[in-house]
Amino acid sequence: MSEAAVPSNAQDGAIDHSKLKISPEDIKEYDGSSRTVVLFGFFIAIVWLLIGTIAGDLTSFKFDKPDFLTEQAYLTFGRIRPAHLNIMVYGWASTAMFAVSLWLMPRLCRTRLRWGSVAVVGMLIWNIGLIIGIVLMLNGTNDGMEWLELDRYRSDPLLIVGAALVGASIWRTLAARNIHHLYVSVWYVAASYPWFLIIFITGNLPIYQGVESAAANWFYAHNALGLWLTTINLGLIYYLLPKIIGRPIYSYWLSLVGFWGLALFYALNGMHHLIGGPMPSWMIATSITASILMVIPVVAVGINQHMTVVGRFGAMRYSPALTLAVIAAMAYTAVSLQGILTALVSVNRITHFTHWTIAHSHLGLYMFVTLSLFGGIYYILPRLLNKEWPSTSLIRAHILLAGGGMVLYVVALGAGGVLQGLAWLDPAQGFAASVNNVKPWLFVRSISAVIITLGHFVFAYHCYLLAFTTRSHTSRHPPFFDIKPVLVRKK
Amino acid sequence: MLTDSFTLILLSLAISLPPLIFLFLAIINGQFERLDSTAESIFEENELRYARPWENSAQASSRLAKYGVPLNNPLKEWEHWL
Numbered sequence: 255m256s257e258a259a260v261p262s263n264a265q266d267g268a269i270d271h272s273k274l275k276i277s278p279e280d281i282k283e284y285d286g287s288s289r290t291v292v293l294f295g296f297f298i299a300i301v302w303l304l305i306g307t308i309a310g311d312l313t314s315f316k317f318d319k320p321d322f323l324t325e326q327a328y329l330t331f332g333r334i335r336p337a338h339l340n341i342m343v344y345g346w347a348s349t350a351m352f353a354v355s356l357w358l359m360p361r362l363c364r365t366r367l368r369w370g371s372v373a374v375v376g377m378l379i380w381n382i383g384l385i386i387g388i389v390l391m392l393n394g395t396n397d398g399m400e401w402l403e404l405d406r407y408r409s410d411p412l413l414i415v416g417a418a419l420v421g422a423s424i425w426r427t428l429a430a431r432n433i434h435h436l437y438v439s440v441w442y443v444a445a446s447y448p449w450f451l452i453i454f455i456t457g458n459l460p461i462y463q464g465v466e467s468a469a470a471n472w473f474y475a476h477n478a479l480g481l482w483l484t485t486i487n488l489g490l491i492y493y494l495l496p497k498i499i500g501r502p503i504y505s506y507w508l509s510l511v512g513f514w515g516l517a518l519f520y521a522l523n524g525m526h527h528l529i530g531g532p533m534p535s536w537m538i539a540t541s542i543t544a545s546i547l548m549v550i551p552v553v554a555v556g557i558n559q560h561m562t563v564v565g566r567f568g569a570m571r572y573s574p575a576l577t578l579a580v581i582a583a584m585a586y587t588a589v590s591l592q593g594i595l596t597a598l599v600s601v602n603r604i605t606h607f608t609h610w611t612i613a614h615s616h617l618g619l620y621m622f623v624t625l626s627l628f629g630g631i632y633y634i635l636p637r638l639l640n641k642e643w644p645s646t647s648l649i650r651a652h653i654l655l656a657g658g659g660m661v662l663y664v665v666a667l668g669a670g671g672v673l674q675g676l677a678w679l680d681p682a683q684g685f686a687a688s689v690n691n692v693k694p695w696l697f698v699r700s701i702s703a704v705i706i707t708l709g710h711f712v713f714a715y716h717c718y719l720l721a722f723t724t725r726s727h728t729s730r731h732p733p734f735f736d737i738k739p740v741l742v743r744k745k
Numbered sequence: 746m747l748t749d750s751f752t753l754i755l756l757s758l759a760i761s762l763p764p765l766i767f768l769f770l771a772i773i774n775g776q777f778e779r780l781d782s783t784a785e786s787i788f789e790e791n792e793l794r795y796a797r798p799w800e801n802s803a804q805a806s807s808r809l810a811k812y813g814v815p816l817n818n819p820l821k822e823w824e825h826w827l
Contacts (some may be wrong), residue, residue, distance in 0.1 A: 275790040278819060362787065435776060435783040445767075449760065456756050466752060473756055481760070497787055500797050500808075506784035510777065517764035521757050568799035 276364060287366035288356050289638050291373050291423075293721075295353025296631060298381055300714050302345030307710045309338035314703045317696040328392040336403040337391050342619065343401065343478070344384050344413065350627045351486040352377055352420045355443045357634050358493060359424055362440045363431035369423040376419025383412025397458070399467065401475040406458045414455060421447030438509040442489030445517065449481040465532055469525060476524030479618060480516065487626040488512075488555065488586065491579050494633060495562050498576040499569050504561035508554045515551025519544050526597035530606060545597035548590065556587035572732045574649045578629030581657060585621035592617065604679065609692060609699075610671025613664045620660050620706075628656070628713065635720060644725040646733040648716040653733070655709030662702035670695025791816055 313335045315322050323329040352373070360367045367373075387409030390396065396403035404410055428444050436444075457474025496503050503509055525533065525541030563569075563580055570577040592614055595601050605611065632649070636642055643649060670692040677688035719725055771777065785793070793808070796815040800808065809815060 276788075277790050281789055433786060435779060435786065437783060437786055439787075445764070448763070452760055456759070462752070470752070470756070477760065493787060496784075500793060500795060502781070502784035502788075506780040510780075514764070514768055517768070518761060521760035565801075565804065566797075566799060569797065572799060 280364070281361060284360035284364070284366060285357070285637055288360050288370060291367070291370045291377070292353045292357045292634065293638060294374060295349050295356065295377055296635065296717075297721075298377065299346050299350035299353065299627075300717055302341055302349060302384075303710055304714055306338055306341035306346050307707050309334050309341060311700075311703045311707055313338050314696075314700045318693075318700055327394065333392050333394065336396060336400075337388055339401065340384070340391065340403055341388060343483070344404070345381070345388075347483055347619070347623050347627065348417075349377065349381065350631070351446075351483070352380075354490050354627065354630045354634070355424055355446070355486055356420070357638075358439060358443055358489065359427045362437050362443075362493070363427055363433065365427060365430050365432050367423065368426040368430050373420045373423035376416045376421075376423070378416075379412050379419065380416025383409045383416060386412065399457075399471040399474075401478055402457050402471060406460060410454070410458045414451065417447065417450055417454070421451065437493075438503070438506065438513055439489035439493045441510075441513050442485045442492070445513075446482055446485040446489075449477070449485070453477045453481060468528060468531065469533065469537070472524040472527040473521075474524075476527065477521060479615075480520040480523065483619065483623050484586070485516070487582065487623050490626055490630050491559065491583050491586075494575060494579040494629060495559060495583065498573050498579070498633070499563060499566050501562070501566075504558050508558040512551045512555035512558065515548070515554065519547045519551070523548065523593075523597075526602070529597075529599055529602045542597050542599070545594050548594055552587060552590040552594070556583075556590075559583040559587075571734045571737060573633075574643075574653060574733055575629045575633035577653065577734060578625045578632065582622050582626035582629060585617060585625065589614065589618040589622055604675035605671060606675070608671035608674040608678075609667045609695070610675065613667035613671055616660065616667070617664050621657075621664065625657065625660075628652075631717070635717065639720060641720065642726065643716065644719045644723070645716060646731070648712055648719075649733040652709050652713040652716065655705050655712065659702045659705030659709060662705070663699055666695045666698035666702065670699075 312323060312329065313331065316331045316334075327333065356367060356370070356373055384404070387396075387404030390405045390408065391403055395405055397406050404413065424444060424447055428440065453474050457470055457478075459470075462470045492503060492509060522541055522544035525537050526545050529538055529542075560583075563583075567580070570580060596605055596610075596614060605614075632643070673691040673695070674688050677683045677691050678685075793812040794814065794816045795818040796805070797808075805815070
């Protein structure tokens with residue numbers, strides 16, 4: 255930061271940010287302070303990504319060939335499926351999100367990362383807890399609730415300590431900030447850590463019985479998506495879009511509406527997963543109402559992000575990070591509106607318990623969360639390693655395989671799920687008919703899973719080339735330079 | 746039924762009340778003032794003056810009018826593709 259601009263009292267409300275001049279050298283210093291811990295987090299996350307992807311593939315294949323790999327108990331559907339979910343949520347996404355938050359906070363707070371070694375220890379403890387939980391899960395021990403399968407006595411306490419330590423580093427950095435006004439990404443990232451700890455601890459308390467445990471289960475699972483996975487990634491997108499395009503966010507006020515709307519309304523959403531279940535009707539009605547209220551923050555975020563990029567979609571030709579961030583932002587709006595619609599009783603009546611739910615969750619967890627994290631990694635790694643990605647072809651291959659594969663996945667399972675639900679509602683059709691209806695769509699899902707897997711291995715290989723070899727890029731143009739998007743305005 | 750749902754009410758309050766308190770604290774603390782400069786706080790010195798190759802002439806003129814004469818990005822980001 256240039257000296258003339260350093261305020262005498264850095265947290266004085268009178269500071270005008272436009273007068274705080276931050277130099278590229280300052281940015282390098284902030285990045286340097288988080289370099290080790292961020293690289294460590296990304297490395298672990300990518301390892302989990304590959305393991306979780308293989309587990310997902312095996313799960314998918316078992317729908318096509320139910321006898322596939324059933325000799326060993328640890329490879330049976332009931333164990334490999336929750337292993338896939340937990341590895342992707344806690345291993346891949348959460349660890350990558352730790353890294354992203356630890357990189358973002360120093361930049362946004364204009365200070366060096368504080369307690370970086372505490373964050374490293376936290377990530378280690380988190381991952382040890384996850385390994386223990388996954389091994390127990392494959393061995394047949396889990397807590398029996400979706401998203402909360404990790405063992406509550408031997409695994410979950412380690413995850414809690416791990417997240418708390420990473421969160422401590424985030425909040426210590428926030429406390430040491432050299433600015434007064436917090437950029438919207440700081441709100442999202444900093445709030446995510448206490449939210450995660452509250453929902454994860456309460457979701458795992460061994461006090462719930464019967465119906466209550468189902469309610470606590472969906473209280474946790476839905477909030478894990480909305481108050482953990484969503485928040486850090488929205489924070490990342492709110493940073494990447496304006497930064498790459500080179501213009502401030504369209505309406506900073508709308509971005510705050512989006513954040514506070516989510517903070518105030520989201521917590522009650524989860525019960526819409528239990529429509530039709532033996533729950534008090536007021537609870538379901540409250541949840542549906544809260545879900546519909548989410549239209550406000552979702553539309554606020556959607557309009558804001560669209561208006562920031564509109565007229566400049568051509569920038570996606572220059573930056574793979576922006577390409578992924580834009581697709582992720584669109585997916586956030588799509589999955590949120592889809593979720594609101596699914597909360598309506600008339601829609602839920604058809605889609606509940608069907609493969610539609612899996613398509614919906616992958617639209618959120620993959621098209622939004624994972625593509626956003628890929629975008630973050632494409633942006634962050636070259637800056638931390640001080641070199642370019644070695645290959646445009648590998649970036650192109652990764653984005654096309656992962657993005658195209660997931661579009662196929664969501665369309666196939668979404669269509670299959672609706673057909674499945676309609677068959678269940680038709681008394682003239684037996685259960686076998688609903689199975690036959692969905693079989694071709696499940697096969698397409700398996701094909702898309704293989705395509706996505708190829709994309710992930712290409713990505714991991716490219717990260718390896720970037721980090722561990724001296725290969726430099728030779729291409730004159732960015733990966734999508736030759737593609738002229740339809741949304742580019744003529745000059 | 747109420748017994749079953751009481752815990753959920755507490756859980757939802759535990760999650761929803763702190764944001765409400767933080768919202769009031771943020772208002773009192775002046776976090777919602779100077780929104781424009783906060784939106785620009787993520788940019789480095791002169792970053793908004795860097796020419797962007799994808800911008801049309803109207804967008805480039807708007808940048809010139811708002812932020813001054815365009816500069817070359819010292820990191821050459823758009824000549825490569827970081």
